[in-house]
Amino acid sequence: MQNLFDNMNEGFAIHEVFCDSDGNPVDYAFLEVNKAFEVITQLKSEVIKGKRITEILPNTEKVWIEKYGKVALTGVSDHFVNYSGELDKYFSVSVYSPSKNQFATLFTDVSDIKRLEKILSQEKNLLLTTLHALVDGVISTDENGRIDMMNPAAEELTGWQAIEAKGESLEEVFCIRQEKNILLTQKGGNVIPIEYAASPIIDHTETSRGHVIIFRDYTEKLEKEERILYLSYHDQLTGLYNRRFFEEESIRLNTARNLPLTLAVCDVNGLKLTNDAFGHLAGDELLKKISEILRVECRSDDIIARIGGDEFAIILPKTDAHDAENIVSRIYEATQLNSVNHIILSISIGWSVKTDMRQSMEDVFVSAEEMMYRRKLTESQSMRNQTIKTILNTLYTQNQREQAHSERVSKISVEIGRALGFEYNMIKDLETASLMHDIGKIVLDTALLTKSGEITDKEYEEIKRHPECSYQILKSVDQYSDLADYVLSHHEHWDGKGYPRGLVGDEIPLISRIITVADAYDSMTTDRPYRKAMSKEEALDELSRCAGSQFDSNIVNVFIKLDIES
Structure with a gap:
């Protein structure tokens, strides 16, 4: 018996309890301990035997x-797991009373188990915290496909509360179907697109114990993908198809059943002139208006694309030359009836019809483009001439003083030219x-042109832009292109020491030098918002x-002589 006592793996000890005057236990003594007790507690029998616990481990x-x-006092056995701070260990203890006021303990050190349990508990709490923080929905099932766990994101996405979903079949809670995208039907009946992944839960025996499903709302991502797809095939400004889509459709529609197939190429006339005179926003509005007209006048099956800055193309399946001409006529009529902020619309259109599969689409396109350029030779110039008139009308409407100034400068310049013996x-x-020398002022803010106080250096630099703007506007119109250099150089x-190029002496065109004198004289002898007019004598002296x-x-001498004679 003693041999069993000494060689058992569990620690064993017999103790005697000591009570206070009220019969409450306050201490106990060591009567007998086995070798396992000494090993587990590191307390030696010869040291502790007969002594009280408060002597050996006072902080018990x-x-x-x-x-x-x-x-010891009731004789009722007990079993518990507890931690000893003095020994820094967890013990699983079975205790019974062999006789009155005595108790015997049989115990094992479970510290490693308790620490492992603590680590597992921490990891479990971390996992649960992570699952609750995830924006992705997470559902786990048992081996029978019934819901075991759902995180808050899964609750929101499915419409089910975790407590009510627990034990339900996965198909009931996670109700999905495959169409163009994977669709999840929520508890309330709403349907949302999702993306998901599922993995089996495998135990140590390689047996599946259920599944984990991770999923997320695909709505925003789907909208972005659709937006990217839309932009990859559409022109951002006009909303029409772009060149890439046009080229792909040219291949797709190039079939015998679409014959006769017409390609039309359109080019907006005067877009650069509009941009130079009224700004790029006005040019954008012009392009959008042209696009709207093309959409309205073409048919639903026609492919309309913006294939360049001012160039559009149309694919018209099953359309012969007669039908194509009718559609083009409608487009021309619509442009003539519309304008954008008084800016006229003009477009040149060429078309070509494919009637035989042996004709290549490239050749048909080139033929349509050549026709467009032939029409543009006359239509574009006509439009630009009208735009010049629109620019002048707009400038003079905004500032009537500019109109009177330009007319006087033109009159003075002509008199100087005649005095110099110019031909007709x-x-x-x-x-x-001279009449158009300030046409570039259309780009300047009206408030700057009519400012009553002195202008700042920054405002002066802005005003100095107008000769170059005048040049760009007139250069784009054949009828006025030869005059563009004259207005560029009139300052x-x-x-x-002038601007914009700092030309010297005879480098300045003669006509520009005449306009310079006429412009300066009229400016000096006319009231301006920021100063009163000089007398003629003062102006002549300044010249x-x-x-x-x-x-x-x-030129100054010729002008002074003219003034004296007049």
């Missing part, structure tokens, strides 16, 4: 004395150039003073 928790004392054609060039000075520096001396 009160709960140990109370639990052991209860067994040169007189006409001088008249037109150049004889000494090279004379600046002759040879700002002005061509010869």
Whole structure:
């Protein structure tokens, strides 16, 4: 028996309980311990035998004395797991009373198990915290396909509460169907697109114990994908198809059943002129208006695309030359009836019909493009001439003083030209150039042109842009292109200190030098918002003073002589 006692793996000890005057246990003594006790507790028998626990381990928790004392006094056995701070160990203890006021303990060290349980508990809490924080829905099932767990995101996505879903079949809670996308029907009946992944839960025996499903709402991602797809085939400004889509459709529709097939190429006339004169926003509005007209006048099966900055193309399946001409006529009529902020619309259209599969689409396109360019030769110039008139009307409507100033400058310039012996054609060039010398002011803010106070350096730099703008506007129209250089140079000075190019002396065109004198004289002798007009005598004196520096001396002398004679 003693041999069994000494060689058992469990620690064993017999104790005697000591109570206070009220009969409450307050201490206990060691009567007998086995070798396993010494190994587990590191307390030697010869040291502790006969001594009390408060002597050996004075900081022993009160709960140990109370639990052991209860067994010793009542004779009722107990089993529990508890932690000893003095020994820094967990013990699984079975305790019974062999006789009155005594108790015997049989115990094992379960510290490693308890620490492992603590680690597992921490990991479980971390996992649960992570699952609850995930924006993706997570559902786990048992081996029978019934819901075991759902995180809050899964509750929101399915419409089911975890408590009510637990034990339900996966198909009931996670109700999905495959169409173009995977669709989840929520508890309330709403349907949302999702993406998901499922994995089996495998135990140590390689047996499936259920599944984990991870899923998310695909709505926003789907909208982004659809938006990207839309942009990849559409022009962002007009909403029409783009060149990529046009080229793909040209291949797809190139079949015998679509013959006769017409390709139309359209080019917006005067877009650059509109951009230069009224700004790119006005040009954008013009393109959008043209696009709207094309949509309205073409048929639902026709493919309309913006294939370049100012170029559009149309694929018209099952359309012969007669039908194509009718559609093009409707487009022309619609453009003539519309405008954008008084800017006229003009478009040149060429078309070609494919009637035989042996014709290549490339050849048909080239043929349509050549026709468009032939029409553009006349239609574009007509439109640009009208746009020039629109620009002048707009400028003069905004600032009537500019109209009067341009007309006076033109009159003075013509008189100087005649005095210099100009021929008729040169007189006409001088008249037109001087009349349009400030057309580039259309790009300036009206408030700046009518400002009553002194202008700032920054505002002056803005005003100095107008000769270049005038040049760009007139250069785009064949009828006025030869005059563009004259208006560009009308603020150049004889000494090279003018703008925009700093030309010197005879480098400045003669017509520009004349306009410079006429412009300066009229400006000095006319009331301006920021100053009163000079007298004619003062203006002539200023011209004379600046002759040879700002002005061509010869032209100043001719003008002064004209003024004296008049």
